Amino acid sequence: MPILELNSVSKRYGALTVTDDVSFSLEEGATLGIIGPNRGGKSTLFNLIGGTDRVNEGAVLFQGRDVTRTGAADRCHAGIARSFQIPHPFVGMTVFENLLVADAFGTTERHAREDRCRNILDQTGLLPKANRPAGSLTLLERKRLELARALATDPKLLLLDEIAGGLTEGECKSLVETIKSIRDRGVSIIWIEHIVHALTAVVERLIVIDYGKVIADGAPADVMALPVVKEIYLGIDLDEQAA
Amino acid sequence: MAQLDLLSTSRGPDVTRLALIGVGLIVFVALAAAPFWAGRADLRLLMEALSFLALAQMWNLLAGYTGLISVGQQAYVGLGGYLFFALAMFAGIPVLWAIPLAAIAAGIIAIPTGWIAFRLQGAYFAIGTWVIAEVFRLIAAQFPALGGGSGISLPVALARSIAETRGGREMVMYYIAFVLAAGAVLAVWLLLRSRWGLALTAIRDSEPAAASLGVNIRRVKFFVYVGTAMGTALTGAFIFLQKLRITPEAAFSVTEWSTFVIFIVVIGGLGTIEGPIIGVILFFLLRDLAADLGTWYLIGLGALAIAVMLIDRRGIWGAFRARGLPTLFVTQRTLK
Structure with a gap:
């Protein structure tokens, strides 16, 4: 049974169609990368899967259950976690407290588990900043906090929205390793990213979205070889980047 | 940020914090002993200030943490007052019992009222709460037994039932006000330190992120709405016991x-516990200083509020906090 299924999902804001008849499914434990031009509707898709926004048409199924009308909090409890492209830290709290929110409300455990939070902070490199106000973090640290909080909800499906942008080569490598280790624990992952070589190091499948439509879907090498994708990513050669 | 680092590693804030706690304790003890040092007029002023502190803590919890900007909390002040009069005068419930019972009854009424108000969002919610309060006012005027539109006084016998002497009554009344204010501060503080506090602060800082991390925003907001309605009604009941007329x-x-x-x-x-305390002190100081100015005083208050919002929206306490002043009521959880 697929962990996630999107059936003919559409989202409109007034006359603007941001998500246009999108269908795909993801097997349990699978990894999927989403690429496409900016403002092409990628983050909106995450809003629709995570429940921050509701579809106008179509259905969203999680582990076979229809969650189309389910709120974000209940989808989180079901096992969907996400990072926001523009980080939404709780600025009035410390980094540690940000994780406590996810730990105390995102999981079935009602009592805060400090050790669990500590491990996740360690894994995401935020442990030295644990007792700092989240408002004092740099943009890159805020992106790591997005990842850390999502992990603290103990997800089955993790939605990552452009968390590698702006990283140095070394930082990007360590992020890829972190995400690989999450994948290896059996968490399904959908990752929106512009840094294609980071993406292809982790995912086994790529979807290209433009103007809200799926224009390509398949193995990364095949997708990147398509003329339509080359047109979007003009001048980017997958092999050269990966080397 | 470098400045923050310096502050957190130096011993400065610890000393400042101790000084703050010291001042806080002195004020607390002075207020607790007020009936023994303050004159009758001062005591009345303090009672009023303490009532406003309780109301301000409730409104701050509602607006500052859940973002529910209500301009209709007078609905619950009035409801508390009227329910108290009704319970004390017609149900024959002892005066001191009628106050908490009025609050509970107001909380029950807040459930369907909130259900209606929560259909509205943002500015519509604000206007909606005001409309609801006006409806409550019109309904309150429909009961001839409660004096209709011209109001009613609490029978002298009921006021006497608190204490025989005037001094004794004032003592009891003062301590009710004191417990209300201290209780409101303490309740908000304990709430913020609890699991609910995490949710409230998260909602204050980012609703989409809070929801995505499993916080049921509607439920938290509703809980806070009903809770603050009860706290507001409790204070309202006391205010009109003190006024003896509604x-x-x-x-x-x-x-x-x-x-x-x-x-x-x-x-x-x-969105801070200290803010309403500072605000009450300032409000009553200003009122005392500008009492003779009439309407100009109100215009001045409005101008001051606008000035604060333009200069630093975080308010006086928020501005000090941002410059490194430590908190008095610590809610932060530290990873050791």
């Missing part, structure tokens, strides 16, 4: 129970 206009006054309370919280610092 009219629809006084009970559901938007100026008194919403505008002044909002002023106090905004000036002091929205």
Whole structure:
């Protein structure tokens, strides 16, 4: 049974169609990368899967259950976690407290588990900043906090929205390793990213979205070889980047 | 940020914090002993200030943490007052029992009222709460037994039932006000330190992120709405016991129970426990200084509120906090 299924999902804001008849499914434990031009509707898709926004048409199924009308909090409890492209830290709290929110409300455990939070902070490199106000973090640290909080909800499906942008080569490598280790624990992952070589190091499948439509879907090498994708990513050669 | 680092590693804030706690304790003890040092007029002023502190803490919890900007909390001040009069006069419930019972009854009424108000969002919610308060005022005027539109006084015998002497009554009344204010501060503090506090602060800082991390925003907001309605009604019941007379206009006054309370919280610092305390002190100082100025005093208050919002929206306490002043009521959880 697929962990996630999107059936003919559409989202409109007034006359603007941001998500246009999108269908795909993801097997349990699978990894999927989403690429496409900016403002092409990628983050909106995450809003629709995570429940921050509701579809106008179509259905969203999680582990076979229809969650189309389910709120974000209940989808989180079901096992969907996400990072926001523009980080939404709780600025009035410390980094540690940000994780406590996810730990105390995102999981079935009602009592805060400090050790669990500590491990996740360690894994995401935020442990030295644990007792700092989240408002004092740099943009890159805020992106790591997005990842850390999502992990603290103990997800089955993790939605990552452009968390590698702006990283140095070394930082990007360590992020890829972190995400690989999450994948290896059996968490399904959908990752929106512009840094294609980071993406292809982790995912086994790529979807290209433009103007809200799926224009390509398949193995990364095949997708990147398509003329339509080359047109979007003009001048980017997958092999050269990966080397 | 470098400045913050310096502050957190030096011993400066610890000393400042100790000084703050010291001042806080002195004020607390002085207030606790007020009936033994303050004159009758001062005691009345303190009672009023303490009532406003309780109201301000409630409004701050509602608006500062859940973002529910209500300009209709006078609905619950008035409801508390009227329910108290009804329970004490017609149900024969002892005066001191009628106050908490009025609050509970108001909380029950807040459940369907909130259900209606929650259909509305943002500015519509604000206007909706005001409309609801006006409806309550009109309903309150429909009961001839409660004096209709012209109001009613609490029978002398009921006031006497608290204590025989005037001094004794004032003592009891003062301590009710004291417990209300201290209780409101303590309740908000404990709430913020609890699991619910995490949710409230998260909602204050980012609703989409809070929801995505499993916080049921509607449920938290509803809980806070009903809780603050009860706290507000409790204070309202006391206010009209002290006044000994209630009219629809006084009970559901938007100026008194919403505008002044909002002023106090905004000036002091929205979304902090200390803010409403600072705001109440400032509000009563200003009122005392400018009492002879009449309407100009109100215009001045409005101008001051706008100035604070333009200069630093975080209010007085918020501005000090941002410059490194430590918190008095610590809610932060530290990873050791």
